[in-house]
Amino acid sequence: MATRRVEMDGQNLDFDHGAQFLTAHGTLFRATLQATHAQPWPDETRQVGFPRMSSIPRALAQGLDLLVSHEVVEIVGEPGAWRLRHVPVRARQRVLRPEQAPTEEGPFEAVILAVPAPQAAALLAGPAPHLSAVVAEVRMAPCWTLMTAFEERLPLPDSMRMPGGVITWAARDSSKPGRDADRECWVVQAGPEWSREHLEDEAPEVASALFAAFAALAGGGLPQPLHVAAHRWRYALVETPLGAPCLWDPALKLGAAGDWCIAARAEAAVDSGAAMAAVLAGSAGPGGG
Numbered sequence: 001m002a003t004r005r006v007e008m009d010g011q012n013l014d015f016d017h018g019a020q021f022l023t024a025h026g027t028l029f030r031a032t033l034q035a036t037h038a039q040p041w042p043d044e045t046r047q048v049g050f051p052r053m054s055s056i057p058r059a060l061a062q063g064l065d066l067l068v069s070h071e072v073v074e075i076v077g078e079p080g081a082w083r084l085r086h087v088p089v090r091a092r093q094r095v096l097r098p099e100q101a102p103t104e105e106g107p108f109e110a111v112i113l114a115v116p117a118p119q120a121a122a123l124l125a126g127p128a129p130h131l132s133a134v135v136a137e138v139r140m141a142p143c144w145t146l147m148t149a150f151e152e153r154l155p156l157p158d159s160m161r162m163p164g165g166v167i168t169w170a171a172r173d174s175s176k177p178g179r180d181a182d183r184e185c186w187v188v189q190a191g192p193e194w195s196r197e198h199l200e201d202e203a204p205e206v207a208s209a210l211f212a213a214f215a216a217l218a219g220g221g222l223p224q225p226l227h228v229a230a231h232r233w234r235y236a237l238v239e240t241p242l243g244a245p246c247l248w249d250p251a252l253k254l255g256a257a258g259d260w261c262i263a264a265r266a267e268a269a270v271d272s273g274a275a276m277a278a279v280l281a282g283s284a285g286p287g288g289g
């Protein structure tokens with residue numbers, strides 16, 4: 001649930017370049033969307049963050065002690081006294097800064113990983129190889145995403161879903177509630193097959209290819225864009241979930257949660273987190289810390 005902001009001639013272009021809209025099947029997520037002031041788009045069945053998708057995680061994070069733009073590279077220590085080694089990353093590119101030695105944080109009684117399955121599997125390989133092996137069975141597909149903006153309005157509907165092609169989704173992001181409707185901002189997603197095939201391509205190359213595919217979709221011609229960029233989500237959509245709401249080893253006091261436990265949507269991440277919290281609260285015992 002992310003929003004990319006681009007400054008152009010003193011104006012902002014906003015793109016929800018991750019999750020496009022949210023659907024609530026259960027009461028917990030419905031309540032979460034309500035509490036974070038999500039709004040319908042284009043009808044009550046789909047909700048979006050207001051005034052941008054990142055407003056939802058921002059609202060949920062209020063009051064939490066967070067350290068962002070740091071990547072945990074290793075879990076060391078022992079059960080009941082885990083320490084996390086982390087390094088700063090340049091937020092946008094997620095490039096590690098090798099010049100910096102990892103900082104250590106801890107000791108922590110328990111550690112819960114809430115990161116994509118392949119990244120959780122890598123971190124668990126040292127302290128909990130049996131958990132790592134289970135998580136490694138989860139499959140997640142990538143998603144190359146094009147962000148583009150125009151001076152004039154395109155003669156296209158606000159959203160289009162096209163399963164099976166190079167482009168599987170395109171949406172006029174600026175048609176969502178609370179966005180600047182005068183900005184013609186589009187988010188265009190490549191399908192999992194195309195994204196896999198082009199996974200290691202350079203972003204400018206991918207942006208050109210997806211822009212051409214979008215132009216073809218629009219009937220062959222698009223006006224000169226104000227902005228064209230591509231973002232690679234390496235672990236976007238869960239293809240094979242874990243099939244359990246969360247993972248927890250009570251002896252090691254290590255756990256993992258995320259959408260990948262249940263299904264490919266944000267509601268699954270919330271449900272998995274709630275399941276993890278319940279397990280953790282139960283394992284602490286009545287009145288436990």
Ligand SMILES: Cc1cc2nc3c(=O)[nH]c(=O)nc-3n(C[C@H](O)[C@H](O)[C@H](O)COP(=O)(O)OP(=O)(O)OC[C@H]3O[C@@H](n4cnc5c(N)ncnc54)[C@H](O)[C@@H]3O)c2cc1C
Nearest residue numbers: 018019020021071072115119143233236258259265266269
């Ligand atoms: C392109 C795209 C489109 C989507 N569309 C939809 C949609 O329309 N509707 C919907 O419901 N869902 C959609 N989803 C899925 C939705 O975004 C996920 O279900 C949800 O974000 C999962 O939440 P999470 O907390 O489990 O993981 P994430 O949102 O992936 O959060 C994990 C976080 O951990 C961080 N991280 C990873 N490794 C480390 C590390 N070693 N150290 C520190 N931090 C780390 C990551 O940077 C990330 O911020 C989409 C996802 C993508 C990528």
